[in-house]
Amino acid sequence: VKTNEKDAEYSISSVIPGWFSEISPMWPGEAHSLKVEKVLFQGKSDYQNVMVFQSSTYGKVLVLDGVIQLTERDECAYQEMITHLPLCSIPNPKKVLVIGGGDGGVLREVARHSTVEQIDICEIDKMVVDVSKQYFPDVAVGYEDPRVNLHIGDGVAFLKAVPEGTYDAVIVDSSDPIGPAQELFEKPFFESVAKALRPGGVVCTQAESIWLHMHIIEDIVANCRHIFKGSVNYAWTTVPTYPSGVIGFMLCSTEGTPVDFKHPVNPIDDSKSDRPLKFYNSEIHEAAFCLPSFAKKVIEGI
Numbered sequence: 001v002k003t004n005e006k007d008a009e010y011s012i013s014s015v016i017p018g019w020f021s022e023i024s025p026m027w028p029g030e031a032h033s034l035k036v037e038k039v040l041f042q043g044k045s046d047y048q049n050v051m052v053f054q055s056s057t058y059g060k061v062l063v064l065d066g067v068i069q070l071t072e073r074d075e076c077a078y079q080e081m082i083t084h085l086p087l088c089s090i091p092n093p094k095k096v097l098v099i100g101g102g103d104g105g106v107l108r109e110v111a112r113h114s115t116v117e118q119i120d121i122c123e124i125d126k127m128v129v130d131v132s133k134q135y136f137p138d139v140a141v142g143y144e145d146p147r148v149n150l151h152i153g154d155g156v157a158f159l160k161a162v163p164e165g166t167y168d169a170v171i172v173d174s175s176d177p178i179g180p181a182q183e184l185f186e187k188p189f190f191e192s193v194a195k196a197l198r199p200g201g202v203v204c205t206q207a208e209s210i211w212l213h214m215h216i217i218e219d220i221v222a223n224c225r226h227i228f229k230g231s232v233n234y235a236w237t238t239v240p241t242y243p244s245g246v247i248g249f250m251l252c253s254t255e256g257t258p259v260d261f262k263h264p265v266n267p268i269d270d271s272k273s274d275r276p277l278k279f280y281n282s283e284i285h286e287a288a289f290c291l292p293s294f295a296k297k298v299i300e301g302i
């Protein structure tokens, strides 16, 4: 599809007649729809089409290249899980890198961990950051933490330049592997992540849906088993506005102090927080690693 044809496809089929339908070759033959109250922003960055609309049931919605990235109502399920599954699995995380995640929600969650001293983020698209600050203040609040250093650029290039063993944790909050995020799903990228982690460091990366993308997951698992010599696990959660209603995460650790992702050692105390956790708790952490039989067969070979 040529770029202008692609634009026309998104702008025409997505918002008429009053509903946004998420149409993509990543999930052929199905399209989740939300009723649109008002389109609040439409723009085109150097990397993607960016849209924000007010939905009638999920609050404001951020859409990139026709694909829902977050809604105000269910973003907690994604942001809390992609962040706390890795950070609650290791004691005393200090240096954390976020790749993608321009909306700031993962930063907001990382900032809950008082042991963390440095939070670096590399997001490719400044428009996503600006739009989130304007339309999603409860998500972009993550940028207000003084430990955060924002880098605008390609996460692949950023990681290549990171000195070996720098981070305790890397969180890859990427969009789907069509467009700017494609390389974030490939083997060389995972090799750079492994190099950037200290021994016994952890990575958590967005790893698609077991209902729709088993072939992508199979490749990611094979690459990770090859590269990460500690643990390699798949976890999942529900996010109603993501295609098929679920999303998975690949959690891996480098060789060193062993990491048992299924039994969190670093619980969060949010009892004094003015923004208590909405989704994550220690029970759901453990449950996230239980896989349906069809997925277990492919992912764990059982």
Ligand code: SAM
Residues within 6 Å of the ligand: 064, 069, 070, 075, 078, 079, 099, 100, 101, 102, 103, 105, 106, 122, 123, 124, 125, 128, 153, 154, 155, 156, 173, 174, 175, 179, 180, 181, 182, 184
């Ligand atoms: N945090 C989200 C949620 O709640 O579901 C959704 C995903 S987030 C907005 C995905 C981000 O990854 C986008 O802002 C996109 O611009 C960014 N991205 C894609 N490719 C990238 C790359 N190569 N390097 C850095 N960031 C990238």
